[in-house]
Amino acid sequence: MASFVKFTINGKTCLAEEGAQLVEAAKENGIYIPTLCNYPGIPPKGSCRICTVLVNGIGQTACTTKVVEGMTVQTSTPELEEFRKSVIEILFAEGNHLCPSCEKSGSCELQALAYRYRVTVPHFPYLFPKRDVEAWHPKLVKDHNRCIQCKRCIRGIRNGKGQALFAFGKRGDKVVINIDPETSRDISDALAQEAMDMCPVGAILRKEKGFDVPIGKRKFDRQPIGSDIQA
Amino acid sequence: MSKKIVIEPVTRVEGHGKVTIHLDDQGNVAQSRLHIVEFRGFERFVQGRPYWEAPVLVERLCGICPVSHHLAAAKAVDVIAGAGTGDGLTPTAEKIRRLMHYGQMFQSHTLHFFHLASPDLLFGYDAPPEQRNVIGVALANRELATQAVLMRKYGQEVIAATAGKKIHGTGAIPGGVNKSLTIEERDTLLKGRAPLNADKMIAWSQGALAFFKDYYKKNKAFIDGFSQFPSNHLSLVRKDGALDLYHGVLRAVDAAGKKILNDVDYQDYLSHLREEVRSWSYMKFPFLKILGKEKGWYRVGPLARLNTADFIPTPLAQKEFEAFKAVTGGKPNNMCMHTHWARLIEVLHSAEVIRDLLLDSDITGTDLVTKGKWQPVGVGVIEAPRGTLMHHYRVNEDDLITMANLIVSTTHNNEPMNRAVNCVAKAMMTGQKEITEPMMNAVEVAIRAYDPCLSCATHAYGQMPLEVSLYDATGKLISQRRK
Numbered sequence: 141m142a143s144f145v146k147f148t149i150n151g152k153t154c155l156a157e158e159g160a161q162l163v164e165a166a167k168e169n170g171i172y173i174p175t176l177c178n179y180p181g182i183p184p185k186g187s188c189r190i191c192t193v194l195v196n197g198i199g200q201t202a203c204t205t206k207v208v209e210g211m212t213v214q215t216s217t218p219e220l221e222e223f224r225k226s227v228i229e230i231l232f233a234e235g236n237h238l239c240p241s242c243e244k245s246g247s248c249e250l251q252a253l254a255y256r257y258r259v260t261v262p263h264f265p266y267l268f269p270k271r272d273v274e275a276w277h278p279k280l281v282k283d284h285n286r287c288i289q290c291k292r293c294i295r296g297i298r299n300g301k302g303q304a305l306f307a308f309g310k311r312g313d314k315v316v317i318n319i320d321p322e323t324s325r326d327i328s329d330a331l332a333q334e335a336m337d338m339c340p341v342g343a344i345l346r347k348e349k350g351f352d353v354p355i356g357k358r359k360f361d362r363q364p365i366g367s368d369i370q371a
Numbered sequence: 372m373s374k375k376i377v378i379e380p381v382t383r384v385e386g387h388g389k390v391t392i393h394l395d396d397q398g399n400v401a402q403s404r405l406h407i408v409e410f411r412g413f414e415r416f417v418q419g420r421p422y423w424e425a426p427v428l429v430e431r432l433c434g435i436c437p438v439s440h441h442l443a444a445a446k447a448v449d450v451i452a453g454a455g456t457g458d459g460l461t462p463t464a465e466k467i468r469r470l471m472h473y474g475q476m477f478q479s480h481t482l483h484f485f486h487l488a489s490p491d492l493l494f495g496y497d498a499p500p501e502q503r504n505v506i507g508v509a510l511a512n513r514e515l516a517t518q519a520v521l522m523r524k525y526g527q528e529v530i531a532a533t534a535g536k537k538i539h540g541t542g543a544i545p546g547g548v549n550k551s552l553t554i555e556e557r558d559t560l561l562k563g564r565a566p567l568n569a570d571k572m573i574a575w576s577q578g579a580l581a582f583f584k585d586y587y588k589k590n591k592a593f594i595d596g597f598s599q600f601p602s603n604h605l606s607l608v609r610k611d612g613a614l615d616l617y618h619g620v621l622r623a624v625d626a627a628g629k630k631i632l633n634d635v636d637y638q639d640y641l642s643h644l645r646e647e648v649r650s651w652s653y654m655k656f657p658f659l660k661i662l663g664k665e666k667g668w669y670r671v672g673p674l675a676r677l678n679t680a681d682f683i684p685t686p687l688a689q690k691e692f693e694a695f696k697a698v699t700g701g702k703p704n705n706m707c708m709h710t711h712w713a714r715l716i717e718v719l720h721s722a723e724v725i726r727d728l729l730l731d732s733d734i735t736g737t738d739l740v741t742k743g744k745w746q747p748v749g750v751g752v753i754e755a756p757r758g759t760l761m762h763h764y765r766v767n768e769d770d771l772i773t774m775a776n777l778i779v780s781t782t783h784n785n786e787p788m789n790r791a792v793n794c795v796a797k798a799m800m801t802g803q804k805e806i807t808e809p810m811m812n813a814v815e816v817a818i819r820a821y822d823p824c825l826s827c828a829t830h831a832y833g834q835m836p837l838e839v840s841l842y843d844a845t846g847k848l849i850s851q852r853r854k
């Protein structure tokens with residue numbers, strides 16, 4: 141039988157299975173911690189930092205933190221909220237995000253978070269990087285302009301032999317996530333769709349699949365991100 | 372000493388236009404030009420993007436008629452996706468797109484006539500600017516103004532039901548649409564919330580036409596004579612010659628009604644049209660190849676459409692069409708201000724088409740998309756509110772756009788608008804030493820008959836500052852007037 145631990149989030153006493161991921165444990169207790177690189181079912185990475193919370197007063201990413209007995213967690217202080225908003229703004233400023241013509245608009249987690257955190261104009265200067273659209277694959281398009289390098293696709297999408305379909309290329313601020321020509325050969329439509337769905341933004345697209353969900357039926361049209369857990 | 376007069380900016384024309392009138396030593400008009408100073412760059416933005424993004428990207432060209440760009444691009448990418456040209460779509464997809472388009476036509480024409488043009492008719496172009504605007508219309512004719520606002524709203528509701536939202540929706544996708552109407556959406560538009568329903572829109576459109584015809588009776592000399600000149604006319608027509616705003620073949624007639632472009636497939640538009648670049652304008656000057664640069668220019672828009680079409684396939688609008696045609700004995704109508712009359716006949720036609728489509732069971736169908744053999748090139752042509760709109764894309768084998776050519780209605784009408792300005796300048800400036808307010812306004816009235824959106828830019832109407840500058844032959848500013 142699983143053993144439960146008692147801890148507090150924002151002063152509220154919570155219960156969760158020992159060793160549960162803090163993001164999930166908070167959710168179970170009706171508290172929303174925003175995430176971007178985290179994805180249920182794949183090992184957490186803690187790279188986007190948006191889920192940063194204070195654990196016993198110290199900043200930690202909630203996706204890589206396990207709950208333990210007696211832990212005190214702060215998910216929402218003015219500083220944390222400001223920090224999260226900055227992370228979102230930086231992601232917008234360092235890529236080329238033209239939401240009005242983006243296939244993922246309305247279902248994009250980055251855009252949804254920007255709405256939740258009321259980002260209007262980033263405080264950081266736009267970098268307008270020169271990036272490509274990689275479209276040689278028969279079923280997939282990789283739009284590097286919109287990639288936030290969360291690595292969900294690298295970690296989560298595998299072919300029938302268990303090989304990753306996506307891989308890192310280059311280094312530093314030139315880093316890109318490419319489609320691997322070898323491992324991605326002959327992928328099924330279902331796997332291509334899974335890759336598109338797993339991407340939090342519009343960086344991985346299925347060819348010819350843009351805009352087939354009407355406005356009003358897209359993921360966040362009726363239910364803003366996180367509102368299913370906490371208003 | 373010759374003078375150069377600059378009218379800038381032109382008000383109640385969206386975006387920013389600039390008119391220069393050159394006088395000779397005797398004070399006669401030597402030359403007038405309408406300069407289009409905006410540069411939009413969409414043909415470049417879309418390069419390198421996947422082709423299915425085109426309908427959603429290029430519709431941002433315009434806030435008044437985004438649906439036209441959305442659908443022209445969608446028709447072009449249909450061809451690329453192998454869904455054919457217009458007739459390859461499923462009945463539901465075709466009818467939903469038509470509904471979207473006629474909703475757009477209805478709201479945009481209403482806006483153009485009532486909000487932008489009717490102040491000039493109601494008060495005259497020499498009326499003070501404080502009165503000569505849409506608020507003035509509302510104060511003088513409350514019922515008309517209320518109907519205008521609600522008609523526009525209805526058109527927008529039709530667009531929202533088909534495209535997902537009123538402005539910049541996503542309804543059309545390569546090979547079809549992403550939604551049809553639910554029964555509830557259909558019923559709301561058909562007979563829903565009073566007073567907004569399909570039959571009311573038809574009745575109000577007839578009222579608007581009655582208003583215009585009454586005005587015409589009292590002001591015949593102005594409506595017939597203001598800035599009229601012969602021209603060729605071009606538009607799409609249905610294969611049987613009917614007025615069709617969504618799909619058809621290209622037809623052009625000359626000023627006497629002779630067919631000079633005989634119902635050709637628009638995929639082939641480059642074999643029939645050319646564009647000329649002139650050093651003083653960003654906007655190109657298209658012409659019919661067969662007639663050459665000098666004689667091949669033409670008008671597009673409501674007036675041109677009623678000149679090219681043989682009939683209108685809805686009964687009430689057809690009756691109005693017959694009355695309209697009777698004025699010129701069945702020959703093409705070359706009178707600039709009759710464009711407003713033609714526009715209102717199209718408003719009525721659109722209302723009838725909307726009602727008929729809502730009564731069609733296909734409108735709630737579920738078969739939405741067709742696909743076929745991929746093609747590297749696609750051309751989409753549609754009759755936008757202001758006239759024929761052409762989108763032409765080429766893609767590489769990876770589905771990325773490598774070339775885009777957009778010929779918008781305003782571009783087709785470039786030469787006619789220049790001529791219209793010239794007509795007005797000649798009529799009003801000859802022998803005059805000073806620019807008068809009515810003269811400046813008359814120039815705007817002429818442009819507005821064709822187009823309220825020179826740059827297809829953001830929406831602005833009402834009192835914009837108007838600046839008139841007077842230059843001598845050496846280019847020195849000798850006088851300036853602002854309002």
Ligand code: SF4
Pocket residue numbers: 236237238239242243244245246248249250251286341342343
């Ligand atoms: S990926 Fe998201 S944030 Fe980026 S352009 Fe698309 S919708 Fe906007």
